[in-house]
Amino acid sequence: MSSHRLFRFPKPQWLNNANARTFGVYTAGALFSLGFYILIDAAAYSRSPLNGSDPAVHITFVDWIPGICSALGMLVINSIDKSRLSADSFSYSGNGVAWKARLVLFLGFALMAGGLAGAVTVLVLKYVVPEYVWPTLWMGTANVVANGCVMLSSVVLWVAQNMEDEYTYNLAL
Template sequence: MESQGSKLFRFPIPLPALPSSAHVRAAGVYLAGALFSLGFWFFLDSAIYSKNFNASFVHVRFVDWIPGICSVFGIIVINSIDKAKLSTDASYSYGDGGVAWKARVVLFFGFALLAGGFAGSIVVLILKYIIPEYSWPTLYFGISNVIANGLLMLSCVVLWVSQNVEDEYSYSLSL
C-alpha cells in the first residue's frame, strides 16, 4: 500500500494504454504525407483555376511559386538532418570541428527556408492580391498560397517529430 505522501492525487486515476511508438511513427508519417499533399493540392488548384477558368487579368505566375519552392527545400534540408547529430558531444570531432554545430547550422538554414517560404507567401498575398483590392475569386490565389505553405510547414513539423520518436526496442551502442 502506498503512503499518502507519495501519491499525487487522492483518488487513483487510470492511465490509458498508449500505442506503441512504431504505430505512432507510422501514423505521423502518413499524417505528414497527407498534409503535404493537401498543401500542394491547394496551390495547384489555384494555379489551374487561374490558368484555365479565371476571367481576370491576374494569374498565378512564378512569383507565386517561389514561396512553395523555398518551403520544399526547407523540408528537404530539415528532414535530412539526423536528430542524434544535434546533441552529440563537442569532444567528438569530424574533420576540423564538431558535428553538432554543423548540424545545427544546417538545421537553422532549413528552418529559415521554411519560415521564409511561409513569410513569402504572406508577402505575395499582401502585395499582389490585398493591396490592389481584388475580389474573391482572384484573392483566393493568394490565400491558397498561404494555406499551402502553412500546411507544408505543419507537414515538416509532424514528419520531424514522428521520424525522431524513440522505439521502445531501440538502443544505442557507445564505445
C-alpha cells in the same frame, strides 16, 4: 529525473509506439501533398475559363517561389541526422559537427519561414492591395495555406522521426 532532459514533464508512453510513428509519417506526407495540391489547384483555377474570359491576374513563377523555398527547407530540415545535433559530447564526432548541424538546421528553418513570409507578401502585394474579390483572392490565400501545410508537415515529420518504438535499442560503447 535525469539531468540531461530539457523539459520537466516526461514524454507520454503512447509516443513510443511504432504505430504512432507510422501515423506521424503518413500524416506528414498527407499534409505535404495537401499543401501542393492546394497550390496546383489555385494555379489551375487562375488559367481556367471559370475565372472569367480575361482574368486580371494569373499565378506566375513569383507565386511558386515561396512554395519552392518551403519545400527545400523541409528537405534540409528532415535530412539532418538528429544525433548530430548533440554530437560534440561524443568522442567520435570530429570537429564541431554539432554546430554545423545546428547551422544547417537553422538554414532549413529560415528557408521555411522565408517561404511563409514570401507567401504572405505575395498575398498582400498582389491580391489584397489591388482589392481583388474572393475567387481571385483565393489564389493568394492558397499560397499561404500551402506553405503553412508544408511547415506543419515538417514539424509532424520531425516529431515522428524522433519517436522511439519499443524495438529500438540504443547501444553506447
